[in-house]
Amino acid sequence: MNEHTVKRFEDELSELKAKVLAMGGLVEKATKRSMNSLIKQDAKRAHKVIERDHAINALEIEIDEMTRTMLALRQPAASDLRFVMTTIKVVTDLERMGDLAEDIAENMLKTGDHPLTQISSLQSLSDLVLDQLKEALDAFAKGDLDEAMTCIENDKKVDEKFKSIQREYLTYMMEDPRQISAGLIATNIARDLERIADHAVNVAEMVIYMVKGHEVRHVDHETAAALVNGTLQDET
Amino acid sequence: MNEHTVKRFEDELSELKAKVLAMGGLVEKATKRSMNSLIKQDAKRAHKVIERDHAINALEIEIDEMTRTMLALRQPAASDLRFVMTTIKVVTDLERMGDLAEDIAENMLKTGDHPLTQISSLQSLSDLVLDQLKEALDAFAKGDLDEAMTCIENDKKVDEKFKSIQREYLTYMMEDPRQISAGLIATNIARDLERIADHAVNVAEMVIYMVKGHEVRHVDHETAAALVNGTLQDET
Numbered sequence: 001m002n003e004h005t006v007k008r009f010e011d012e013l014s015e016l017k018a019k020v021l022a023m024g025g026l027v028e029k030a031t032k033r034s035m036n037s038l039i040k041q042d043a044k045r046a047h048k049v050i051e052r053d054h055a056i057n058a059l060e061i062e063i064d065e066m067t068r069t070m071l072a073l074r075q076p077a078a079s080d081l082r083f084v085m086t087t088i089k090v091v092t093d094l095e096r097m098g099d100l101a102e103d104i105a106e107n108m109l110k111t112g113d114h115p116l117t118q119i120s121s122l123q124s125l126s127d128l129v130l131d132q133l134k135e136a137l138d139a140f141a142k143g144d145l146d147e148a149m150t151c152i153e154n155d156k157k158v159d160e161k162f163k164s165i166q167r168e169y170l171t172y173m174m175e176d177p178r179q180i181s182a183g184l185i186a187t188n189i190a191r192d193l194e195r196i197a198d199h200a201v202n203v204a205e206m207v208i209y210m211v212k213g214h215e216v217r218h219v220d221h222e223t224a225a226a227l228v229n230g231t232l233q234d235e236t
Numbered sequence: 237m238n239e240h241t242v243k244r245f246e247d248e249l250s251e252l253k254a255k256v257l258a259m260g261g262l263v264e265k266a267t268k269r270s271m272n273s274l275i276k277q278d279a280k281r282a283h284k285v286i287e288r289d290h291a292i293n294a295l296e297i298e299i300d301e302m303t304r305t306m307l308a309l310r311q312p313a314a315s316d317l318r319f320v321m322t323t324i325k326v327v328t329d330l331e332r333m334g335d336l337a338e339d340i341a342e343n344m345l346k347t348g349d350h351p352l353t354q355i356s357s358l359q360s361l362s363d364l365v366l367d368q369l370k371e372a373l374d375a376f377a378k379g380d381l382d383e384a385m386t387c388i389e390n391d392k393k394v395d396e397k398f399k400s401i402q403r404e405y406l407t408y409m410m411e412d413p414r415q416i417s418a419g420l421i422a423t424n425i426a427r428d429l430e431r432i433a434d435h436a437v438n439v440a441e442m443v444i445y446m447v448k449g450h451e452v453r454h455v456d457h458e459t460a461a462a463l464v465n466g467t468l469q470d471e472t
């Protein structure tokens with residue numbers, strides 16, 4: 001590649017990254033907004049999340065097309081290829097997170113005239129999940145392994161919180177069968193949040209692959225940490 | 237590329253396709269087995285699904301590595317590049333379907349000594365979903381647009397069935413609060429099945445992109461059909 005082509009390729013890589021981060025920003029906003037619609041009992045916000053999901057979907061298609069063009073025309077190698085491969089995987093996760101935020105908004109709308117009352121634990125869960133999402137996006141933005149590992153490790157907290165919420169709402173439903181509909185909605189929302197966290201972990205794992213060239217998908221946290229620290233480097 | 241390289245590249249493409257289809261076969265088996273564990277109240281089968289999920293995960297990593305190597309060394313263009321891009325997306329969907337089959341098995345195990353009794357509607361849902369999965373994999377295997385469209389269109393039936401199951405179990409739970417735990421498990425399984433169907437639709441959409449070069453993700457069924465039939469070809 002001549003100097004001009006190299007410069008243009010670098011610009012394209014930056015543009016690609018900026019678009020992924022913009023998509024991540026929309027997903028963060030959609031998740032926050034869907035939870036705020038629930039907390040403030042504000043159906044308008046829920047509708048906004050649903051209306052705006054198309055912008056997230058549009059970015060997915062746009063980014064996928066960019067990566068294809070780059071693969072076809074630039075034939076990136078080594079770390080650039082890893083970056084492009086990571087991007088292809090990450091947009092899929094972000095798109096699903098957008099769908100999940102939309103599902104939270106739809107569940108909020110199902111509450112109708114009977115807003116959910118005991119939502120403090122859902123709020124704490126969403127705080128944890130939003131932190132994880134931020135860590136994943138920061139890790140991607142900066143190629144930061146520490147952020148990526150923090151995101152992966154924090155998933156334990158989310159899983160525990162999710163399980164305790166399921167037990168909590170099961171108790172409400174057993175105590176008062178009039179709470180069953182509300183309980184189902186609340187557990188649906190909790191599950192959506194837990195899955196957003198899973199997708200954040202996927203993003204963090206891809207960042208580790210992008211930076212280190214190691215696969216940490218489907219390995220336990222300890223092995224992932226060892227791979228990141230280099231102590232297991234020779235075995236992969 | 238010389239003749240020898242072309243031949244080797246073609247062999248690699250065939251091997252890649254065979255691996256994706258093998259992975260799809262494992263996912264079909266896991267889904268069937270998880271539902272059979274429920275129907276036959278056979279915890280052993282549920283455990284088998286959980287134990288064997290690692291084989292699906294391992295194939296994901298293996299296929300991803302193959303696609304990276306091919307992108308780096310072969311620099312595929314045009315339809316070959318579309319095939320490789322499709323593969324990258326499809327394995328992500330298949331891996332998630334494997335996780336969902338595992339979740340069905342885990343939910344089955346939660347029933348413990350109180351097996352679910354009213355499962356005929358869950359069985360019909362899983363029949364629909366397994367058909368869709370087969371259509372998606374056949375579409376991918378043969379690059380068959382008709383199969384892909386059938387898979388996409390059949391999603392309406394799955395969505396309707398899913399909604400009716402949710403209503404059905406809500407009724408059981410309201411009538412008899414002792415059914416709440418079982419009802420939650422059943423609706424979790426229904427949701428897992430519905431999501432497997434969503435992933436099958438993703439695969440079908442990617443097959444259309446692979447064959448026609450058109451994006452049909454995030455468009456309605458009618459537009460997708462028009463794109464496939466070529467009546468909208470010029471507008472994309």
